[in-house]
Amino acid sequence: MANDLRVSINAPEHPKIQKLCKRLGDAAFLYLFKLWRHAAANKTTGVLTNMDLEDIEIAAGWPGEGGAFVACLIELKLLNEKQGIYSINDWAEHNPWVYHAGDRKKIAKEAAKAKWGDNNTRTKLKRSERLAEARRKGRHTKAEWNSMVAFFNNTCVMCEGASNLNGVVKDHLIPVYQGGSDSITNLQPLCVLCNVRKGPDNTDYRTIYCSNHGINMPLEWQANACTTPAQRLRSMKRTPAPSPLPVPSPTPFPSPEPKEEKKTFAPDSEEIRLSEFFINLLDQRQYPWLKNGKPNIQVWARDFDKIIRIDGRLPEMIRRLLVWCQADSFWQDNILSPSKLRKQWAQLELKMRKDKDYEGASTNGHIFR
Numbered sequence: 150m151a152n153d154l155r156v157s158i159n160a161p162e163h164p165k166i167q168k169l170c171k172r173l174g175d176a177a178f179l180y181l182f183k184l185w186r187h188a189a190a191n192k193t194t195g196v197l198t199n200m201d202l203e204d205i206e207i208a209a210g211w212p213g214e215g216g217a218f219v220a221c222l223i224e225l226k227l228l229n230e231k232q233g234i235y236s237i238n239d240w241a242e243h244n245p246w247v248y249h250a251g252d253r254k255k256i257a258k259e260a261a262k263a264k265w266g267d268n269n270t271r272t273k274l275k276r277s278e279r280l281a282e283a284r285r286k287g288r289h290t291k292a293e294w295n296s297m298v299a300f301f302n303n304t305c306v307m308c309e310g311a312s313n314l315n316g317v318v319k320d321h322l323i324p325v326y327q328g329g330s331d332s333i334t335n336l337q338p339l340c341v342l343c344n345v346r347k348g349p350d351n352t353d354y355r356t357i358y359c360s361n362h363g364i365n366m367p368l369e370w371q372a373n374a375c376t377t378p379a380q381r382l383r384s385m386k387r388t389p390a391p392s393p394l395p396v397p398s399p400t401p402f403p404s405p406e407p408k409e410e411k412k413t414f415a416p417d418s419e420e421i422r423l424s425e426f427f428i429n430l431l432d433q434r435q436y437p438w439l440k441n442g443k444p445n446i447q448v449w450a451r452d453f454d455k456i457i458r459i460d461g462r463l464p465e466m467i468r469r470l471l472v473w474c475q476a477d478s479f480w481q482d483n484i485l486s487p488s489k490l491r492k493q494w495a496q497l498e499l500k501m502r503k504d505k506d507y508e509g510a511s512t513n514g515h516i517f518r
């Protein structure tokens with residue numbers, strides 16, 4: 150189920166729509182829109198399963214002769230029919246957000262289930278058993294956790310404070326249900342939002358945070374360190390002169406830390422599509438790509454990845470903000486890369502929401518009212 154759908158501002162001028170209105174009257178566009186709305190709400194893949202010709206005309210609110218509306222849509226290739234099953238033509242292409250609504254719901258459901266387990270008593274029991282098992286594998290002390298929280302300035306290591314939520318909670322890098330231990334080596338401080346959003350993701354955001362800030366994480370917190378406080382104490386006694394805890398402030402000469410491995414994004418990935426969308430918007434307003442020509446699309450995709458993964462922005466919202474800022478005479482020359490978009494996000498979003506045209510900003514690069 151989606152709450153909105155995408156309609157091009159050029160739709161009324163599209164030859165198919167013009168023909169539809171010519172044959173069935175101008176109101177036919179409204180009936181078609183109602184059918185699209187029904188699909189967005191109930192048939193997000195655009196395949197009108199369990200709907201016959203009559204059901205479709207009821208969903209569209211067609212008041213005319215039975216069968217005439219569907220026949221016209223099929224003739225104009227606005228609707229397809231195969232072995233009695235109707236589907237909206239090119240729905241996935243025009244309404245990717247709606248089309249993938251089911252996947253998103255499924256992913257969120259699976260992530261929640263993986264993290265918290267099912268709600269029945271059997272899994273609840275299992276969960277407490279799992280925690281006992283995790284503690285057998287490794288334990289941490291309150292002092293260790295407090296020292297980690299202080300090291301990261303009481304900040305969420307995943308969003309680095311972008312969620313604007315105060316305080317952090319314990320997150321197990323390898324979730325307890327996946328056999329992770331309760332040792333400090335397997336804990337990271339996250340805000341509540343990131344903790345919920347993370348799902349079954351095993352990324353060690355502490356090392357990414359340290360890499361971003363040019364600091365070194367204490368060795369005893371690292372994944373291959375000892376798993377119980379007693380072991381850690383023994384090993385520290387054996388190790389001559391442990392170096393003092395580094396201070397989490399950016400140093401002028403950050404020591405070389407293993408950087409986050411550079412990802413490569415597939416051509417059909419959301420990150421690449423967002424990069425292309427942005428380039429397209431710049432092209433549309435004839436932005437002169439002077440110095441270096443067009444940007445490296447993989448570099449841009451990596452920045453969009455951060456906007457989605459770390460900042461938790463939805464692709465739909467990213468598109469809206471891009472459309473808005475590229476139509477704004479001031480911002481269009483300030484936001485020329487996804488990294489700049491990320492930096493200025495809060496200010497841009499605030500300005501866009503104050504803009505009376507905001508509600509009408511569609512994601513196809515035009516304004517639809």
Ligand SMILES: [Zn+2]
Pocket residue numbers: 305306307308309310311312339340341342343344
């Ligand atoms: Zn967070």
